Amino acid sequence: MRQLDIDFGTEKRGLTPLSGVLLVIGLLLFLLTSWELWSAEEELIPLREQLLRIKQQTPGRPAASPAAHLSPKEIEAINYAIRQLNLPWEQLLSVFEGEKYRVAALLALTPNTQASNSGLQALRIQAEAKSADDMSEFVKALQEECIFSNVVITHHEINDQDPNKPIRFTVDANWSLP
Numbered sequence: 001m002r003q004l005d006i007d008f009g010t011e012k013r014g015l016t017p018l019s020g021v022l023l024v025i026g027l028l029l030f031l032l033t034s035w036e037l038w039s040a041e042e043e044l045i046p047l048r049e050q051l052l053r054i055k056q057q058t059p060g061r062p063a064a065s066p067a068a069h070l071s072p073k074e075i076e077a078i079n080y081a082i083r084q085l086n087l088p089w090e091q092l093l094s095v096f097e098g099e100k101y102r103v104a105a106l107l108a109l110t111p112n113t114q115a116s117n118s119g120l121q122a123l124r125i126q127a128e129a130k131s132a133d134d135m136s137e138f139v140k141a142l143q144e145e146c147i148f149s150n151v152v153i154t155h156h157e158i159n160d161q162d163p164n165k166p167i168r169f170t171v172d173a174n175w176s177l178p
Contacts, residue, residue, distance in 0.1 A: 087111055091177055092123075095145060104129040104138040107168070111175075120149065120174040128168045135167050148173045 015023075070078075096106055104127040112122035125142070129135040135156065142151045156169035 084111070088177055092175070095147065098141075100141040101138060103134040103141075120176045123148075123173050123175045124154075125171040125173065126168070127171070128166045130164065130166055132167060135169050139171060142171065142173060147175050147177055149176075150174045 092109070092111075106125070106127050108124075108126040110124040110126075112124070127135075127138060129138060135153070139151060139153060142148050151171060151173040154170050154172050156167055159166050159168060
């Protein structure tokens with residue numbers, strides 16, 4: 001077996017001239033930047049005092065609320081979005097999970113969240129069925145639900161470009177969760 005020559009750095013090495021010069025330059029740069037920082041802070045003291053005096057002399061006025069800068073149309077749009085977000089979507093969508101609604105593919109639900117005096121809200125349902133009978137069965141299932149009333153087909157069309165010729169239809173209904 002060969003003997004390995006390993007140097008564990010037992011010798012103490014002194015400060016080389018190059019490392020001494022770099023150390024001195026580093027200390028000088030540190031002192032120079034410290035002095036620059038101190039002088040900049042000294043220049044800021046009178047400016048801060050002047051700002052404080054101006055703030056004390058200016059009578060306090062309440063900050064303008066963000067709503068003060070919005071037009072009534074923008075406020076109504078924000079309120080509409082909030083009403084949309086606050087709809088009980090989970091409960092509304094759970095109605096369509098039943099077996100009787102599998103005869104048509106639900107494409108879109110568009111609620112009208114405008115408040116009404118009767119407590120009912122309008123809902124536009126867009127769906128697609130394989131046949132007119134499936135469309136009728138879907139609408140009949142909606143009419144049997146206790147949360148829907150005034151269920152009416154408002155539009156339907158046959159997609160002639162699809163080989164299966166599905167019927168896409170729109171249903172308007174009023175709804176109210178118990």
